[in-house]
Amino acid sequence: MKKQKIEDIFSSMENFSSVPPPELWAQIEEKLEKPKKKKRAILWWSAAACLLLGLMLNSIFHLNNTSGIKNINSNSLENNSVVLDSKKNNLEKNSTISTKENDNTLKSDPNIIVESPNELADSSDDQNQLENSNKSSKNKSNKSILDPKSNAVNKNQAVAEKTFISDDKNALNTDTKYQNLKDKKANSNKAVADHQFAPAKENLIKNASNNEDSKNSKNRTVNQAVAEKSFVPAKENLFNTDSKNQTATGKNRTVNQTVAEKSFVPTKENLFNTDSNNQTATGKNRTVNQTVAEKSFVPAKENSFTIDSKNQTATGKNRTVNQTVAEKSFVPAKENLFNTDSNNQTATGKNRTVNQTVAEKSFVPAKENLFNTDSKNQIANNKTKKTNQALAEQKISFGKQDQFNSPKKQLSNSIFDEQLLSKNNKNTAFNTTNPVLNGAENTVSESKTTQKSKNTADEKFIASTQKDNSKFNNAVLSKKDSVQLAELQNLEKGIIVPETKEEKETKAVKKGEKWAVAVFAGIANSENYKNEKTLGNVNDSKQTSTYGVKTKYKINKRWAVASGFKINELGQSVANVSYMSAKNNVFFTIGDNYAAQNLAAAPIATDSNYLLIPANTKEAVSSSNIQTGNLDQSLRYIEMPLEVSYSVFNKNKASINLNTGGFVGKLISNQVILDGTSLGQNVNANDYVYGSTLSSTLQYQVYKKTNVFVEPAVNYYINPLNSQSFNQFQWGLNFGLNVSF
Amino acid sequence: MKNDLEKYIKLCIKNDREGQLKIYQLFSPVLYGICLKYMKNEDDAKDVFQEAFVIVFQKISQYKFEGSFEGWLKRIFINKLIETLNKKKKESFFLDVFDPDTDFVEEEELDIIPIEQEKLLEYIRDLPDQYRTVFNLYVFEKLKHKEIAELLKISEGTSKSNLNRAKHILQKKILSIKNFKTA
Numbered sequence: 001m002k003k004q005k006i007e008d009i010f011s012s013m014e015n016f017s018s019v020p021p022p023e024l025w026a027q028i029e030e031k032l033e034k035p036k037k038k039k040r041a042i043l044w045w046s047a048a049a050c051l052l053l054g055l056m057l058n059s060i061f062h063l064n065n066t067s068g069i070k071n072i073n074s075n076s077l078e079n080n081s082v083v084l085d086s087k088k089n090n091l092e093k094n095s096t097i098s099t100k101e102n103d104n105t106l107k108s109d110p111n112i113i114v115e116s117p118n119e120l121a122d123s124s125d126d127q128n129q130l131e132n133s134n135k136s137s138k139n140k141s142n143k144s145i146l147d148p149k150s151n152a153v154n155k156n157q158a159v160a161e162k163t164f165i166s167d168d169k170n171a172l173n174t175d176t177k178y179q180n181l182k183d184k185k186a187n188s189n190k191a192v193a194d195h196q197f198a199p200a201k202e203n204l205i206k207n208a209s210n211n212e213d214s215k216n217s218k219n220r221t222v223n224q225a226v227a228e229k230s231f232v233p234a235k236e237n238l239f240n241t242d243s244k245n246q247t248a249t250g251k252n253r254t255v256n257q258t259v260a261e262k263s264f265v266p267t268k269e270n271l272f273n274t275d276s277n278n279q280t281a282t283g284k285n286r287t288v289n290q291t292v293a294e295k296s297f298v299p300a301k302e303n304s305f306t307i308d309s310k311n312q313t314a315t316g317k318n319r320t321v322n323q324t325v326a327e328k329s330f331v332p333a334k335e336n337l338f339n340t341d342s343n344n345q346t347a348t349g350k351n352r353t354v355n356q357t358v359a360e361k362s363f364v365p366a367k368e369n370l371f372n373t374d375s376k377n378q379i380a381n382n383k384t385k386k387t388n389q390a391l392a393e394q395k396i397s398f399g400k401q402d403q404f405n406s407p408k409k410q411l412s413n414s415i416f417d418e419q420l421l422s423k424n425n426k427n428t429a430f431n432t433t434n435p436v437l438n439g440a441e442n443t444v445s446e447s448k449t450t451q452k453s454k455n456t457a458d459e460k461f462i463a464s465t466q467k468d469n470s471k472f473n474n475a476v477l478s479k480k481d482s483v484q485l486a487e488l489q490n491l492e493k494g495i496i497v498p499e500t501k502e503e504k505e506t507k508a509v510k511k512g513e514k515w516a517v518a519v520f521a522g523i524a525n526s527e528n529y530k531n532e533k534t535l536g537n538v539n540d541s542k543q544t545s546t547y548g549v550k551t552k553y554k555i556n557k558r559w560a561v562a563s564g565f566k567i568n569e570l571g572q573s574v575a576n577v578s579y580m581s582a583k584n585n586v587f588f589t590i591g592d593n594y595a596a597q598n599l600a601a602a603p604i605a606t607d608s609n610y611l612l613i614p615a616n617t618k619e620a621v622s623s624s625n626i627q628t629g630n631l632d633q634s635l636r637y638i639e640m641p642l643e644v645s646y647s648v649f650n651k652n653k654a655s656i657n658l659n660t661g662g663f664v665g666k667l668i669s670n671q672v673i674l675d676g677t678s679l680g681q682n683v684n685a686n687d688y689v690y691g692s693t694l695s696s697t698l699q700y701q702v703y704k705k706t707n708v709f710v711e712p713a714v715n716y717y718i719n720p721l722n723s724q725s726f727n728q729f730q731w732g733l734n735f736g737l738n739v740s741f
Numbered sequence: 742m743k744n745d746l747e748k749y750i751k752l753c754i755k756n757d758r759e760g761q762l763k764i765y766q767l768f769s770p771v772l773y774g775i776c777l778k779y780m781k782n783e784d785d786a787k788d789v790f791q792e793a794f795v796i797v798f799q800k801i802s803q804y805k806f807e808g809s810f811e812g813w814l815k816r817i818f819i820n821k822l823i824e825t826l827n828k829k830k831k832e833s834f835f836l837d838v839f840d841p842d843t844d845f846v847e848e849e850e851l852d853i854i855p856i857e858q859e860k861l862l863e864y865i866r867d868l869p870d871q872y873r874t875v876f877n878l879y880v881f882e883k884l885k886h887k888e889i890a891e892l893l894k895i896s897e898g899t900s901k902s903n904l905n906r907a908k909h910i911l912q913k914k915i916l917s918i919k920n921f922k923t924a
Contacts, residue, residue: 016778016862018770
């Protein structure tokens with residue numbers, strides 16, 4: 001007896017596959033929907049939080065600064081009475097404006113409240129609609145008409161659109177019993193289920209009609225059962241179209257159609273039945289039975305397409321067309337049955353029967369795929385043309401056997417048992433038989449079998465690898481299984497080759513998102529670290545706001561370059577600045593004029609109505625017109641930085657980068673304010689500034705490619721003013737969102 | 742077939758449900774089979790299968806159409822399975838130290854007897870978690886002990902010992918069948 005190792009025994013399990021329970025797909029679908037909403041919410045909330053934080057910090061620091069200035073002002077309250085009055089007026093105005101705004105908001109609130117009941121009302125309407133739709137789906141329309149004469153039109157229609165039934169049955173029934181003695185008759189039954197979802201039990205679409213035409217004339221019956229996108233996870237999906245026609249004379253045309261488009265029945269069975277019993281004494285009889293299942297998915301058990309027709313025609317033309325079409329059907333577990341049966345008994349006259357079973361792109365991994373086309377014909381005499389056809393195009397059968405049966409009673413049977421060697425075989429079993437006249441026997445039979453095998457080279461390769469791998473497999477596995485095994489092993493070979501670290505790194509750079517765009521806002525504080533003085537007074541720090549956009553390009557895993565645009569403000573405030581207002585020059589004394597001409601500092605601002613007096617010469621001026629105030633200066637720039645970034649930490653979702661670089665700024669706003677009164681622009685400001693920056697970005701990934709970040713930074717401005725000292729250092733704290741792509 | 746697969750992957754990248762269903766239909770049997778091999782009970786296998794498929798659809802844009810798609814899927818599944826098993830690590834018994842005296846036993850060769858896949862699966866699933874994981878990675882994924890050790894964050898010796906023990910347990914079970922059949 002041959003020996004083998006444990007690995008060899010278990011190697012048959014290497015490509016072990018098992019069909020997952022059908023409810024898993026629904027659960028996966030559900031899970032795929034959830035994170036979208038959740039992550040979108042996180043994204044919005046984090047963006048909102050960033051902005052709020054940025055604004056709050058800004059306002060807090062701003063308020064702290066202004067309160068400090070007020071304390072200094074209190075020293076010269078008496079002298080500044082005029083200015084304070086105007087401030088009060090401003091305050092009053094502000095307060096009235098704010099109250100008006102509050103009123104408006106209050107008024108607008110009720111509107112919101114008023115609107116909400118409407119929404120509630122709407123939603124209740126929706127519920128009603130749902131209820132209605134459920135009711136309508138359970139509708140059963142039965143009509144029984146007894147017409148002695150003349151034209152009769154009978155239309156029964158049961159329509160269920162987008163129904164959702166979780167509990168028991170979803171039944172669409174359209175029944176008609178019709179007894180017509182004479183004349184024309186058109187009878188159409190239609191059951192339509194569109195976007196139907198019935199998770200629990202069964203989905204029945206039945207179309208039944210019993211027609212008895214004792215005499216004469218045309219008879220047309222159209223039965224149609226249509227189910228589009230029906231989803232029945234639990235039990236069974238039945239599409240039945242039955243009709244019984246008894247016509248003594250005259251034309252009789254019966255069209256039975258069962259159409260299921262995109263039907264999904266994971267658990268048990270999917271049945272498409274189209275039955276018709278026709279008994280026609282004389283005259284033309286045309287019966288078309290059609291079962292069409294497009295994109296049907298039945299993972300668990302069986303998918304059967306059955307068309308039965310029994311025709312008994314005494315004389316006259318008889319044409320029967322039976323068609324079973326299954327396009328893109330997927331039946332992983334057990335069996336896929338295509339049955340087209342017809343029993344025809346024709347005494348005389350032309351008889352043409354076409355049975356067709358077509359399965360396009362059917363996928364049956366587990367067990368068997370059966371195509372049966374049976375017909376029993378008993379023809380007394382006359383012309384008979386009969387075509388039986390079973391076609392399977394692009395069929396994939398992993399499991400066991402594939403049978404094409406086209407048996408006929410009194411005919412030679414043709415059975416093609418296929419054992420597929422590769423997935424890509426196109427198999428066509430095509431039987432054409434032309435039975436000839438007289439009695440019960442058909443004498444001529446032709447069988448054509450065409451097999452096209454693509455990828456012969458692949459098969460050879462598989463065969464060779466199979467030799468290597470099948471030392472022991474044959475004992476456990478069948479030949480066919482081992483071919484699949486070899487094929488899958490080849491697929492896997494390229495997979496589990498471990499990547500080297502270098503490859504991993506280069507791949508990471510290749511695959512990683514190279515570009516990133518960031519939006520940010522924050523606060524900046526201009527500082528005086530050199531103890532610079534303006535007019536003899538020390539320059540104080542000033543709080544400003546900053547915002548901008550930045551793009552980043554990753555050169556490799558660690559290094560990146562970044563550039564963008566930023567609106568930034570550099571500022572300073574100088575306390576206890578002595579000045580004389582020239583607006584009050586009517587009160588100027590001779591001493592004041594002397595001071596104005598000789599002791600005043602070189603003008604800083606464009607407004608010449610105010611004379612700023614340096615601290616060291618203040619004592620020399622003995623005038624009651626000298627006031628002391630707070631001088632605020634701000635220079636707003638649009639800056640374009642160019643930074644180099646280095647990633648010092650990058651793990652999971654968090655990363656820390658160090659950035660350094662330079663920037664160039666264009667002056668866009670320039671203001672000098674003395675105790676709340678604008679003195680115009682600073683005459684010494686340079687239009688263009690240059691500087692360097694150093695920052696650190698602490699980043700956290702909140703969504704796929706979206707990160708939030710905090711960025712503490714320090715900037716140094718080289719030349720904000722050309723002949724006046726100014727704060728050149730600036731601390732900043734930015735908050736922002738970063739999207740990489 | 743290959744073009745169809747690419748088409749479905751592109752549909753999945755666009756988050757198209759039909760494309761996702763196609764991919765699911767094509768690969769779910771193989772991937773579910775893997776989950777069954779790695780997890781002790783079917784409920785756990787189902788959970789991991791679902792979660793891994795969700796990850797697949799979320800990260801499918803990262804697949805660059807280089808190499809086998811099935812291989813890419815399998816990698817995601819195996820990583821997810823290992824992650825899940827690592828989380829469960831505390832609950833189960835592990836052998837962390839390799840003892841050459843007790844663990845290294847000369848492997849016996851067995852007579853060829855046909856055994857059904859379902860039976861073999863049952864034997865694999867009966868193994869303790871880490872033995873099973875090491876056995877799966879070594880026998881089916883063809884990983885080396887060094888790679889298994891890195892993946893499971895264990896020593897190379899532990900990996901060898903676990904594999905040996907797993908083989909020993911399986912050997913016993915197969916011998917018991919043989920004895921049963923001959924009796």
